[in-house]
Amino acid sequence: MRHFAQNTSAPGTVLSGQVSVDLSAISDNVRRLRELSPARHFMAVVKGNAYGHGLVDVAHAALAAGADWLGTAQLTEAIILRRAGITAPVLSWLYLASASSDVIREAVENDVDMSVGSVAQLDVVAGAAREVGRSAAIHLELDSGLSRGGARMEDWPELIAAARKAELNGSLGVRGVWTHLAWADVPAHPANAAAVAAFEDAVRQAREAGLEPELSHVSSSANILDRPEFAFDMVRAGLAIYGLAPADHLDPAEFGLRPALTVTAPVVLVKKVPAGTGVSYEHQAITHESRYLGLIPLGYADGIPKGISGRSIVQLGGRRVPVIGKVCMDQFMVDLGPETGGVRVGDTAVLFGDPDTGAASADEWGSAIGSHGDEIINRIAPRLPRAYECPDYQDSPEGAPHVP
Helix, strand or coil, X not given: CEEEEECCCCCCCCCCCEEEEEHHHXXXXXXXXXXXXXXXXXXXXXXXXXXXXXXHHHHHHHHHCCCCEEEEEEHHHHHHHHHCCCCCCEEEEECCCCCCCHHXXXXXXXXXXXXXXXXXXXXXXXXXXXXXXXXXXXEEEECCCCXXXXXXXXXXXXXXXXXXXXXXXXXXXXXXXECCCCCCCCXXXXXXXXXXXXXXXXHHHHHHCCCCCCEEECCCHHHHHHCHHHCCCEEEECHHHXXXXXXXXXXXXXXXCCCCEEEEXXXXXXXXXXXXXXXXXXXXXXXXXXXXXXXXXXXXXXXXXXXXXXXXXXXXXXXXXXXXXXXCCCCEEEEEECCCCCCCCCCEEEEECCHHHCCCCHHHHHHHCCCCHHHHHHHCCCCCCEEEEECCCCCCHHHCCCCC
């Protein structure tokens, strides 16, 4: 294994904490998910800086492990991948459709596939393609019930007619048709089958209009694990490649998946306080006996949720200790108990990571605040340095690690 760091702090500063990313876990998760899916193509979704894990590094690891597509929400992230030398197909689906958009023109120039869910979007992308003198690859998006992006079924005939016209004049090529399920994280919900049936009808209409999309795709992580019949030509794996649960009833470990991200921080102070001591703002916690407190130099500015107070969720000194008092902007306290338990300044606290090591998982943190693990990993601040543990990349030109 090879290790390297990214986003390190300035020389001479003391690190408040660190985000460790195990790229071998991501690689193994991609391989496992590919085994579980009957689809011909596999998209690794790396939106949101790869769910906080690191856009370029995760993209390299996923491609080296067998992913043959990448997905981003923002066009800017897709362009970053291109600038990093990644040539694999990339689909991006969230952008401002403006005739003056330089980023759309740059996306066309860099062979970034774009999602189109309205005639207005289609016209802008086609116009950008004509300006740069090349055809743009698009994926037509159907709104199958999420009421987010995409064309509703009643608007679909107009969209596919406009797409066919653009194909004939050479400005666009329809590479794919896709949708995202409103109940994707509840795979057994009957609305999913209805949405898939509507999607199949939309694909049929597109073909009858003269379009010949190479790819139809519906499935996200939960569907890969629980509704393999929704695979179509390609699946889009997001949370699962990071080892997190894409639905409440799905345990990643049962599918051979493991978390890739660990957040740690040093203990910067240990102090003894007497009974009756108020802890942190507003004294929402008061000691009922003499206690030792440990100070952890991370707070809500680093993405630590205030709702974690009172939870025994930090691993320190071989045990779980509770967060005590309100989480502050840059720090929070843990209750070590009537004795220190051997904890000293400089010891490493594990906030969350791989449960196999005894640490809390990001999913456990999410549950503690009434949310999910994806919110936890995505809120970890960029100011925390990332350290990467890399697998030995094979003979994949896309698999070379990104060295900062």
